[in-house]
Amino acid sequence: MADLLEIDAVCASYGRIQALSEVSLKVPQGAIVALLGSNGAGKSTTLNTVSRLVPVTAGQIRFAGEAIQSWPSHKVVSAGILQVPEGREVFRDMSVRENLDMGAYRRNDAAGIRRDLERVFEYFPKLQERLQQKAGTLSGGEQQMLLIGRALMAGPRLLLLDEPSLGLSPLLVQQIFAIIERLNREGLTILLVEQNAAIALGCSSYAYILENGEVALEGPSEHLRRDDSVRRTYLGG
Amino acid sequence: MDLQLALIFLQQGIASGLVSGSVYALLALAIVIIFKTSDVPNFAQGEVFMAAGYVALYLFVFQQMPIWVVLPATLLAAFLAMALFRRVVLDQVAKSAKDLVYLVIATLGLSYVLKGLVRRTGFGDTPRSFPALVPTDSVMIGQASVTLLDLAIFGTAVAVMAAFFWMFNYTKTGRAMRAVGMNPKAAQLVGVDLRRCHMLIWGLSGVISAIAALLISPKILMTADMGSIVMLAFAAAIVGGFSSLPGAVVGGFIIGIVENMVGLFISSRAIVLAPFLAILIVLVLRPQGLFGGKLTIKKV
Known part of the structure; x- marks a missing residue:
């Protein structure tokens, strides 16, 4: 299936601090793709480069084939990329x-x-x-x-979800994710940032793991769930 | 002082206070809408008010333009000057310096530029008055004497403020402005063009100042220093809580009334103290201002 969103070797920085270095990821039309990683790994920054709140210093972001890395934020919203921010x-x-x-x-x-x-x-x-x-x-x-x-x-075409489970009770997390999966079944493409790797790998088809602003690991979610190093670091054993 | 006279003074104080207060209220509104969205107290608000008065004076008296050209031209000039200041100067300053203090200093710079420009033209050398568009015949309201011009000032100010409240609460653009004031990041994430929104707010703030100038300049002697009236508008904004629009308006009327009461009951030489007295009393009794909402302590 065609990729709705392509992030291609994107770099971003806050002042002198490099926040992202050559991050590349793809979100196919109709998929849920998960972006995992610990605090400060660059997950929210990645979403904010797509939402055009953080300037891109190098690389390209394409949405439905169009390069959007120099667009203003309101144009991105008009195109149908909506971020659900953390907090x-x-x-x-x-x-x-x-x-x-x-x-x-x-x-x-x-x-x-x-x-x-x-x-x-x-x-x-x-x-x-x-x-x-x-x-x-x-x-x-x-x-x-x-x-x-x-x-x-x-009326979004792509939803960027930033830590939807943060600070919610397990029951609420379940409810929210039931809605997220339903939205996806009804045709919405979703890029999901989560610290709760278990639940994110459970509902996504493909996942990327960020470490220190770089993609450390990627693969179909099912494979990552069985990967020993992922289990140790992100799934607690 | 016997009771009879005190009652007359009371009525006169309220009537005159509502008239001068409506100008303070307008200017306070102009200050607060900027503060709420940019976090910057615009110290040039008084000079924008002054310069707008001189633009109107120049067009009407020196160029002999008809009033239906002068009024919109003045408002437009104030709008453009403030919107461009936001876009050209402040956006540039904000880009190179993260600290808000630099933006505040930039507004001080604007105030000196405007004052200097008006001084250079020489119109400000002799104090002048803008010709009154409404007759200054007196009418009695209760036992207070006011002029038709006073009534026109009060009525126009109230109508203008009502129009702005309507805009902020019931139009898409107004709602976006409130959204920017509450949470600029969230506003951007739903597609509000922050830069355009800020330009519009600064422009409208200029328009409100210009309206205040057009209303009051027939009643006062215009000089290049007439912008110092803005101190009273800041006092009004502080009394109202500095982030509340109704607060700014009520604060404006309170300052106007207190000022007139002090003048009538105490001494006309004590008038300059009145606004500061009002600030002191309000801040002691209610540190967040009358409409400031809950008192919050910011941890740093």
Whole structure:
């Protein structure tokens, strides 16, 4: 299948600190690809180079065949690349409804927006119950749902998920991943950054492991799950 | 002082306070919308106000242009000057220096540039007044005497503020501006063009200042130093909590009323102290300002 996203020998740095050196990865259309690694390995930086929040110093990023590494961030969103950021990056003082509306910021098709809002409510009925509540007062799990819902409101072609399991109870993690797998079954391509390697390797078809800003290992998720060194380092034995 | 006179003073103080307060409120609003989105107190806000007054004066009195050209031209000039300052100067400064202090210093630079430009033209040498567009006949409201011009100032200011509140709360662009103020990274991730949004906010802040200048300049003597009125707008913003738009407006009216009350009940020489007194009282009783929300302690 064709690759929707190709990251080709990308380098990025924060000031003098090299954050990524020649990272290459591919996300085929319709797949879930996992990006694993310990804290500070460069996982979020990789997503942020694609979202165009971090400048690329060398290399190329292609989305559906087009080079996007010099695009501004809003153009990337218009093209259909939506990042669900790590942590609780909601608009705290806005209502849940306003947060979802902000997700559709770059769209003008009222009918499509309404349809996607219905879809978000179908995935996350909790959000519909709390529509008028301020986003900052939601629980951690609800904020994570809101972040995914907000990204879906943009009508994405590629979802960049940054640590969706972070700080959530095992039960919530299960729920969120059930939704992620469902989104994928319904046709959405996903690049998934996770520290929880077990769950990420469980739902992805292919995975990359970053160490110190470089791709240390890559392969079909099933192989990595059985790999001894991966088991020792990332799966706890 | 007998009760009768005190009551008259009270009414007059509130009426006059609402009029001067509406100008402080507008300028405070202009300061706060920038602060909320850029984290920069714009110390040039007073000079933008002053320069806009002189642009209007130049076009209307010296060029004899019709007023329906002068008003939009002045607003447009203020919009462009502030938007370009944001885009050309501040974006450049921000690129080379991460610290916000440099941006603040840049706004101080703008204030000197504007003051210097107005001084160079020579219009500021003699104090002048902008001709009043509304008659200055007096009317009585209760026992307070105000002019029709005063009513026009108050009414226009309230209408302008209402329009901006509407924009911030109910339009897509306004919502994006609030989003940038709350969480710029998240705003970028949903596709807000930060650079464009900042230009628009600075431009609108310029427009609000220009409206304030057009409203008040028939009532005061214009000089190149008239921008110092911005101290009162900063006082209003602080009283209101510095990050709240309704707070800025209420703060503006409070400062205006306190100022007039002090003038009437104590002494006209004590007026300059009034805003600082208001700041002191508010900050002692409510350190976060009247509309500042919960007090948070930032760990460094």
